Amino acid sequence: GQQLNQSPQSMFIQEGEDVSMNCTSSSIFNTWLWYKQEPGEGPVLLIALYKAGELTSNGRLTAQFGITRKDSFLNISASIPSDVGIYFCAGQNYGGSQGNLIFGKGTKLSVKP
Amino acid sequence: NAGVTQTPKFRVLKTGQSMTLLCAQDMNHEYMYWYRQDPGMGLRLIHYSVGEGTTAKGEVPDGYNVSRLKKQNFLLGLESAAPSQTSVYFCASSYRQGAREQYFGPGTRLTVT
Numbered sequence A: 001g002q003q004l005n006q007s008p009q010s011m012f013i014q015e016g017e018d019v020s021m022n023c024t025s026s027s028i029f030n031t032w033l034w035y036k037q038e039p040g041e042g043p044v045l046l047i048a049l050y051k052a053g054e055l056t057s058n059g060r061l062t063a064q065f066g067i068t069r070k071d072s073f074l075n076i077s078a079s080i081p082s083d084v085g086i087y088f089c090a091g092q093n094y095g096g097s098q099g100n101l102i103f104g105k106g107t108k109l110s111v112k113p
Numbered sequence B: 001n002a003g004v005t006q007t008p009k010f011r012v013l014k015t016g017q018s019m020t021l022l023c024a025q026d027m028n029h030e031y032m033y034w035y036r037q038d039p040g041m042g043l044r045l046i047h048y049s050v051g052e053g054t055t056a057k058g059e060v061p062d063g064y065n066v067s068r069l070k071k072q073n074f075l076l077g078l079e080s081a082a083p084s085q086t087s088v089y090f091c092a093s094s095y096r097q098g099a100r101e102q103y104f105g106p107g108t109r110l111t112v113t
Helices: none
Strands: A004-007 A010-014 A019-025 A031-037 A044-049 A055-058 A061-065 A071-076 A085-092 A101-103 A107-112 B004-007 B010-013 B019-025 B031-038 B042-049 B065-067 B073-078 B087-094 B108-112
Touching (some): A010 A019, A031 A061, A031 A071, A071 A085, B004 B087, B019 B031, B031 B073, B042 B073
Parallel strands (some): B010 B108
Antiparallel strands (some): A004 A019, A031 A085, A085 A107, B019 B073, B031 B087, B087 B108
């Protein structure tokens, strides 16, 4: 089945630093989604990307849908302590069971004040 | 709107016991999903439903059953719990399949001893 490789697995950064993480796939997706999960909570949608090359921002977060449709990137600028959590990418294709989301294994972000 | 709610939040079972997890959504979404989350594994789809009265298998369906008797509710059952089913279970819903965006509940932490 389809698999997503998400990297890095974890990050320890200083408050104020920028963060970059990415997801790659062996196959093409039509949609990329980025979620954040805080301890004890369910994932919350941050950004949705619908076409190749698309660049979308949500506050200090910026995500891009790769041109090849096999990858996506998430950047966080000027990190703050409340950015702590696990960030998941998810890819999706349309049609039948392929319409279901495939999730990466997550990037755990720790921010030192 | 409450969004997606799950009950219970925590549960401890002994091997061989049965239980049902309840998911409810008040967004009039057609599609609902059950995932399990294990450390380092990300989110894996157990079963999903594309509408009232319908269910389908996801990536890891063995040992689980589901029912969608009402549009707003999606039940996940464990007939004979095993330690391998110790996990955090998340329910999600979306307007249509694959969703583009799926909205998650807060999770149920299940421990099977």
